[in-house]
Amino acid sequence: MNSQNRKRLRGLSVHAVLMICVVISVFPFYWIVVMATNTSQDIYSYPPKLWFGGNLLTNIQHLFDKMDFFGSLLNTVTVAVCTTLLVLFFDSLAAFAFAKYEFPGKKFLFGLLLAMYILPTQLAIIPQYEIMVQLGWLGTLKALIVPAAANAFGIFWMRQYTSTGVPDELLDAARIEGAGFFRQYWHVVLPCVRPALAFLGIYTFIAAWNDYVLPLVMLVDPSRLTLQVALAQLYAGHSTDYSMVMAGVLLAVIPLVLVFTFFARGFIADATKGALR
């Protein structure tokens, strides 16, 4: 009886601690909404307002006056969608070759992929900037999409999945029918690896959406900015109108977070499954 109670008490305290952590985890989202729905004066005042206000539309109005929100949104979506589609295609194709075929130099090439993890990308950023100048891509979205169109992580991830998730029997059957490499990829591999593609897709999309450094360096024209750079610029400088900036943050961030929570369970499972393989 006593031990039963103690057990329950311990369970409760575990949940209490976890709930506190959850609150800390999601508090910023709540507070962003509070700030975005009040006026800047409310934010500056003491005691501060702790609940939602009715000023959201005015703040959004101000936001739209100060920045080309939909232009930036379109740019961000373009970059994220293009990058994701290209990554899915190139990475899964390369992964298929690595997972199911032997060819001279394979080990070396695969080892090279590994080296990518240690190389910090900023080592390359100045020359990258020069290359974009030479290509005439500086200031365009291409400068963001093309370098990110294939990545080492995606190839690893897809190779892992392809080697176990695509039955050799199916491939052999396709070969007997005379299907070559690309036909096998299209008809056998792609349908089999769809779950892995879903994870890689969400992951790539989020990374592209949130990227800041490359757009900061590569983009200039306000009509070409992505949301992250546009938001940072909005925040920079003296004339900071918190409630207006927070309205921007709200519009730029919350949709992604909501979409994510929708897919979250599968995504998190995939993200961690890999860590244990």
Added chain:
Amino acid sequence: MDLSRRRFLEAAVLTAATAGLTAACGGGSGSGSKDSKNLKFWYWAGGLSDKVVADAKKHFSDATLKTSVIGGDFKTKLLTGLKSAASAPDITGLKGEDIASFLPNANRFIDLNTLGADKLAPDYLSWKLKQATSQDGKLIGFPIDIGPCAMFYREDLFEKAGLPTDPAKVSAQLSTWDDYFDAGVELHKALRKTFLINNIGSVFSMMIGQGTKRFIDEDNKFIGDQDHIRTAWTTAVKPYTLKIDAKINDNTWNAAIGNGTLGTEIGAAWHALDISNAAPGTKGKWRVASLPGGPSNLGGSFLALPATCANPELAFKVITWILSPENQARGFTDAALFPTAPAAYKLPALTGGDAFFGGQKTIEIFGPAAEKIPAAYEAPADAAVSAAYFNQLTAIEAKGKDPDDAWKDAVSQGKQIAQRQGVK
């Protein structure tokens, strides 16, 4: 037969998809078209009067001015833009504090004298034109404004503290830096939450502008360790020791300016726009008085034509129209841009009162200041070198670093930056 056709189809679809993607992603990769009636025009928020720019679009109805208000660090963005013809603007603003660093690459810009700027030169302040002239005589920028400096103060707070409130009296009584700091002590004594200045860096930059020498001399020699800088430094540190320094080095300035934390602001004419933008609620409470210690200049920008400009003649017409004395006068009322054409000083837009300053005729302060601005040589590396001093001044405020140690570090770091930038 069937097989190979399907195979072909797949390959085609794949290729098309990839090509389509790449094309779509490219999304109009840049005008490329050399239609000389289309001019890309870059400036920064507050860099020009938006109304004048809008009128310029109407005035040059046969041309299309595609204006972009560039955010972030303008110099960085401009450098990025200049690197390729596709991204370069046809007309661009150029900040006063940045122009020196562009002079070594004057060939990246069109020499405006070749377009007839030399004929217009007598109408504009000669020392300002000199700032935009390279050593071989190329003029790379046409002056938008100058930054004659003044002291902005809260009349209401001065009154509460028993200080003089009339601009002429304030100017007379607070004529030296020490007078100014004394007034600050009184102000802070009367109103505990009100400080005299936002940070000591602002005093330092004003004092540098009051001198005829900066950090590097004409012989490309580092002089940041000499007396004129040391004096500016010592004076700048005084308000910190007197505890009348609000030590604001971040964007809380924005709120501080509106809620009475700051009793005065020292800055250039264009700073008035920052104040009125940040604190519209304080309209009518501010006044302008002469800068303690004498006239100074801070900033003041230019319009320039990059060498890749699609239509130099037209572009030059546009900038000279925007910067005509009449339009400069409008720029003053609209964006606090103090004209570079003395003819504008007599126009009603300047001689009239400014409602934000309680109807004060601010020209009475800025006009005489503008006439007596000491011209100093500004080397390409000047801005980079000065950063070391400002950083150390903030270190005093943020860490309580000993001012003498900070001075030594500032000099040695300034020297190093100068060295890296090729200064002797």
Added chain:
Amino acid sequence: MSSSPVAGPAPTGPSSGPATGPTGQPSPGHRRGPGRPGRRVRPVSAVARRGPRRGIARYWPQYLAVSPYYLLFSVFMLFPMLYTVYLAFQKWDGIGDMQFVGFQQFRFLWDDPIFWMSLRNTLVIWVLSTVPMLFMALLLAVLVNSTKRFTGFYRVALFIPSITSLVAIAIFFGAVFSNNFGLINAILKGLHLSAVPWMSNEWTIKLVIAALMTWQWTGYNAIIYLAGLQAIPSELYEAARMDGAGPARILFSITIPLLRPIILFTVVISTVTGLQSFTEPQVLFGSDASTNPNSGGPGQAGLTTLLYFYHQAFDNNDFGYAAAIVWAFFLLILLIVVINWRLVQRKERRP
């Protein structure tokens, strides 16, 4: 520069974890070198073997398939990296002519107190964030693992910060920790404590940046640990409990040893990403101040090495010097990762 996705996962994106996740993170006890991928014997393409072409040419589909990545890698990563080395020996303002200066940039670097200060700042921020982050993550993981209810909810809620935009978070922290008008100071005032000038004091600036990183990555690491915990057979725990081991003892003699490979993984990832902090101070201390852009805030307390690199390259247009900075920094990261690796491995050997 922490979130450039070029040729690899963005280190601060949700990436870091999955990044190395699928690369063959070993199951406890047995480390499978990710460099030896082809364990299973693969049927060589029947078509290819039958084909008339000889030599390497018959593998063209495979080479074609893997080529996009290596092409992009060569053009946008490998070549630029080498070019950065070349740049470090030049003086170059970005638009004028380059001038060979030998080892001068590295000599400047050695004498530059600001460079060393930026390294100190970076290391301090890294320690202030990584140590509490990984420690709390482990505790959180153990807590979630000890309960059966709401685990799905906890996992999602804890994971969300890691997928949130760093720019947005930085703006949020800037607003909340604002000296005069932030929520934190308002709370302190409510508790009759004096306000803290968070954004203008040498230490609090670092603390705010570290808090930001901790907030963003603790939950993520907890989820990774949790996955590891769930793989530990529960019989082990039961046996230990039978022997009368308390929770602390179980943690230190069962959980941590068995989690060691995963801990190693998170330590390495946190090191690599934590040392690359750039966006946080860059956004927090906005760059509009024309006299002094990207200086890292008051007293340069938030000037991390990568921010200093950016400042030299894109504000001072001293590209040669910036190249020297970033290479020196890379070698330092490498050193720290190796040291970390060694430390954790030595612990492993000690039973």
